[in-house]
Amino acid sequence: MQYVPPMAQPVKSARHQQSTAGKTSEGAESASSRRAAAQRLTMRRKLAAAAMDLFAAKGYEATTVDEIAARAGVARRTFFRHFRSKEEAIFPDHDDTLVRAEAVLEAAPAHEHPLDTVCRGIKEVMRMYAADPEVSVARYRLTREVPTLREAEIASVARYERLFTRYLLGHFDETAHRDGNDDPLLAEVAASAVVTAHNHVLRRWLRAEGKGDVEAQLDHAFAIVRKTFGTGFGAYRPSTERPTALASTDGQVLVAVTRTDAPLADVLHAIEKAIQQD
Secondary structure, eight states, X not given: OOOOXXXXXXXXXXXXXXXXXXXXXXXHHHHHHHHHHHXXXXXXXXXXXXXXXXXXXXXXXXXXXXXXXXXXXXXXXXXXXXXXXXXXXXXXXXXXXXXXXHHHHHTOOTTSOHHHHHHHHHHHHHHHHHTSHHHHHHHHHXXXXXXXXXXXXXXXXXXXXXXXXXXXXXXXXXXXXXXXXXXXXXXXXXXXXXXXXXXXXXXXXXXXXXXXXXXXXXXXXXXXXXXXXXXXXXXXXXXXXXXXXXXXXXXXXXEEEEOTTOOHHHHHHHHHHHHHHO
């Protein structure tokens, strides 16, 4: 192999220097945003810990926002910068977990079945609970005793379900739907099934005092969901790139041509489309 000496580096233009400075500024701003988010979450958890201590000692109804703020060593206005009410204070991580779950969906690889993506996304919720089993178990007991807290928890779960339903609804063939495809129905049912499977495993784990390999249990539950719904919808993720699989039929013989690296979902979709058009 012939050695080729490196080319001399060109002198950086003023525009390039400005661009580099802009990227540096953006990086600094991003780091600042991450620090601010971390500080926000730390304060929310501190307020939540104070609230849980007081709820356990005095009871939920007898505890005031002022007492929670005082226990956390902050002013009342600081409490209301983070929570709208005292029942919200025992769920400090849901907002951030929702953001992380959404990030999983947005970064999903093109070849991944959308149902698998949703299952990975909701694992962020389980990891939130599993990060501190003792607190999670105490919170579970409290929500069983206080209807207001139970309602707040249900509202939080509904946010995840809406997120996953929207995602699944975005991954089916609109043309097939107009021809009578049931994908929208299956997408909503599947999203509910994923959330229900997660909640079932979570409740079982909490009732067992947070003992056991909860992620393994969750994987087992998701395997059941995939087996039930995995081939019923969303097997095709629309792409703007050249098709990786094509199929045609003359009524008796079906011919399919695919790339060797074509996702199975693309191959199945091409075959299904050819059969429907026959």
